[in-house]
Amino acid sequence: xxxxxxxxxxxxxxxxxxxxxxxxxxxxxxxxxxxxxxxxxxxxxxxxxxxxxxxxxxxxxxxxxxxxxxx
Amino acid sequence: xxxxxxxxxxxxxxxxxxxxxxxxxxxxxxxxxxxxxxxxxxxxxxxxxxxxxxxxxxxxxxxxxxxxxxxxxxxxxxxxxxxxxxxxxxxxxxxxxxxxxxxxxxxxxxxxxxxxxxxxxxxxxxxxxxxxxxxxxxxxxxxxxxxxxxxxxxxxxxxxxxxxxxxxxxxxxxxxxxxxxxxxxxxxxxxxxxxxxxxxxxxxxxxxxxxxxxxxxxxxxxxxxxxxxxxxxxxxxxxxxxxxxxxxxxxxxxxxxxxxxxxxxxxxx
Ligand SMILES: [Zn+2]
Numbered sequence: 001x002x003x004x005x006x007x008x009x010x011x012x013x014x015x016x017x018x019x020x021x022x023x024x025x026x027x028x029x030x031x032x033x034x035x036x037x038x039x040x041x042x043x044x045x046x047x048x049x050x051x052x053x054x055x056x057x058x059x060x061x062x063x064x065x066x067x068x069x070x071x
Numbered sequence: 072x073x074x075x076x077x078x079x080x081x082x083x084x085x086x087x088x089x090x091x092x093x094x095x096x097x098x099x100x101x102x103x104x105x106x107x108x109x110x111x112x113x114x115x116x117x118x119x120x121x122x123x124x125x126x127x128x129x130x131x132x133x134x135x136x137x138x139x140x141x142x143x144x145x146x147x148x149x150x151x152x153x154x155x156x157x158x159x160x161x162x163x164x165x166x167x168x169x170x171x172x173x174x175x176x177x178x179x180x181x182x183x184x185x186x187x188x189x190x191x192x193x194x195x196x197x198x199x200x201x202x203x204x205x206x207x208x209x210x211x212x213x214x215x216x217x218x219x220x221x222x223x224x225x226x227x228x229x230x231x232x233x234x235x236x237x238x239x240x241x242x243x244x245x246x247x248x249x250x251x252x253x254x255x256x257x258x259x260x261x262x263x264x265x266x267x268x269x270x271x272x273x274x275x276x277x278x279x280x281x282x283x284x285x286x287x288x289x290x291x292x293x294x295x296x297x298x299x300x301x302x303x304x305x306x307x308x309x310x311x312x313x314x315x316x317x318x319x320x321x322x323x324x325x326x327x328x329x330x331x332x333x334x335x336x337x338x339x340x
Contacts, residue, residue, distance in 0.1 A: 032252045064231065065225050
């Protein structure tokens with residue numbers, strides 16, 4: 001099955017949970033990533049229980065600071 | 072409004088745009104934009120808004136210019152090192168366009184002062200050009216509670232992202248990111264670095280959003296997160312839904328007054 005992750009096609013041999021995808025995709029700072037599945041937010045509590053299906057669209061959204069240089 | 076010959080010449084390249092015209096130029100001259108942070112993002116945003124003739128530009132920043140800022144904060148020059156950033160920014164803007172009223176606030180935004188700063192000139196649009204998450208959440212919450220539109224942006228390394236909040240039109244920053252990460256949990260530009268042009272690219276997009284909002288033209292980045300990766304030159308847009316459980320703009324909001332998440336004090340590094 002194929003899913004889209006941040007605009008790139010990813011092939012999965014079997015359905016996995018979003019949590020497993022976070023691990024296999026080596027998502028940076030996984031505790032602080034925002035996850036969208038098919039344009040809906042997935043809460044942290046739902047990451048283990050949400051299984052991915054063929055054609056799903058996943059977006060990992062990351063915190064970005066930047067701008068003015070204050071510590 | 073009667074334009075002087077100098078104004079007609081200065082703004083001629085945008086007055087000929089059908090989306091601007093003399094009506095749009097009048098809107099720019101009457102508009103008031105508050106820029107919070109005069110660093111990598113705020114520098115180009117402030118300069119382009121001033122160049123376009125935005126009548127009042129507010130600059131909020133407590134910092135002084137440092138040598139390490141100059142790689143990306145192009146509103147400041149070598150001779151400005153040691154000067155308050157808001158003063159350096161004001162001087163650059165007045166060199167560029169003496170008609171702009173530049174209001175300076177040499178302080179960090181906090182729950183105690185942000186509403187007063189926004190109300191000071193009754194700013195029409197706010198640009199979040201800060202680098203830290205407590206400030207970003209504070210600006211978001213203040214704008215939601217005060218019903219003000221704002222542009223959010225962040226940059227790091229070769230990456231940047233930006234979205235626009237307009238009251239009643241789509242999600243806020245907290246819908247997407249919920250709560251600030253603990254200090255040092257996610258990398259900052261100070262630790263991870265940033266390509267100087269990222270502020271130019273993303274900060275200029277923020278200025279474009281402000282100008283479009285003032286004109287009431289085009290499609291804003293409401294309900295969309297625009298991400299940009301300079302290493303591949305890929306721009307992407309991610310459609311964002313409002314989060315019904317959002318603490319500030321959701322169906323049962325729990326944030327009804329502003330809170331400081333962990334805020335630096337002026338002068339403290
Ligand atoms: Zn919200």
